[in-house]
Amino acid sequence: MTEEQEVFLAHIQKKGLKRTAQRDLILNVFLRTEAHLSSEDLYQLVHKEDPSVGQTTVYRTLKLLTEAGLAREVRFGDGMTHYEHNYKHEHHDHMICSGCGKIIEFYSAELEAIQDAMAAKHKFEVEQHLLRIIGICADCRRAKSEAEKQHEKSPERVRSESARSTRQ
């Protein structure tokens, strides 16, 4: 029994809920996947191991994991909510490449400190903060300039994490 599983169980019990095979499975698949999964992504993975689990349960369980402090909701602006590990994971922010969708995680204590200072200035009590930098990653920039050198078109958009939808 991992620490995360214990946290989940404690949360479940504190709220008078029940432990089920589905919730266990969803938690485990989530824990062993290091990515910014959407509910749909997680559903696909869970479904592979137990096709009887429904999408609805994945949605509901992700909310539960968030409440328990194990997951964190992240919105990248692609129309769906993504979830990342939150238990004993250092807070970090994201750079998102608009070329290939790649996500770079980074952290700056200075950045955190200034944010807290700004909040204090406005007598605002911080619960959470979210910083997203959107731009072009080194790889895409290189690809782009090479393409330009050869009088070609801009690089094809790579289909990767959180760049799968062109909607919105």
Added chain:
Amino acid sequence: MTEEQEVFLAHIQKKGLKRTAQRDLILNVFLRTEAHLSSEDLYQLVHKEDPSVGQTTVYRTLKLLTEAGLAREVRFGDGMTHYEHNYKHEHHDHMICSGCGKIIEFYSAELEAIQDAMAAKHKFEVEQHLLRIIGICADCRRAKSEAEKQHEKSPERVRSESARSTRQ
């Protein structure tokens, strides 16, 4: 003719599009409203002045205004896209009160500088960044502690800008 209207017209013409009464009206209503309007909000306001304008046109025009650099999309995580003025408006970030939904705009040059430095460190070319601090504003904190003093429940959630939906 305001500067913003000229920018819009220039954009329209550059793209070979046409000037219409609807687009003019939507732009004007948007410009005279200082808020983080969702498409629905703007539609309601426009609809009051000309009930023949449809929601679809508002969506399409907001995209156009964004392209023209007059509006900026902001996502607060309430499930809809909000738009704010972007023309000759300094970049700023947001604190969002989870109690009453109030939005406080703030700016810190230091914060911007560090973000740029972090991006440079990862050889990332910044196109835009978004910082959102979620927490409890001074008013709500006061209301909450007063309520606790009187052994009452937590303050009722005020229905205000971007706090109108409990969905998501």
Added chain:
DNA sequence: ATTGGTGCAAAACTTTTGCACGGTA
């Protein structure tokens, strides 16, 4: 036995799209 959980289908909601008609250049 009681209370909560699950999966399905349907609903809710925001945003986009197809289409026929009307307006702009």
Added chain:
DNA sequence: TACCGTGCAAAAGTTTTGCACCAAT
């Protein structure tokens, strides 16, 4: 005249909900 814009209704896509049945405590 040719092309673009508009509004409506329908579609698309994500998330939530109602409900009947099942399972955990």
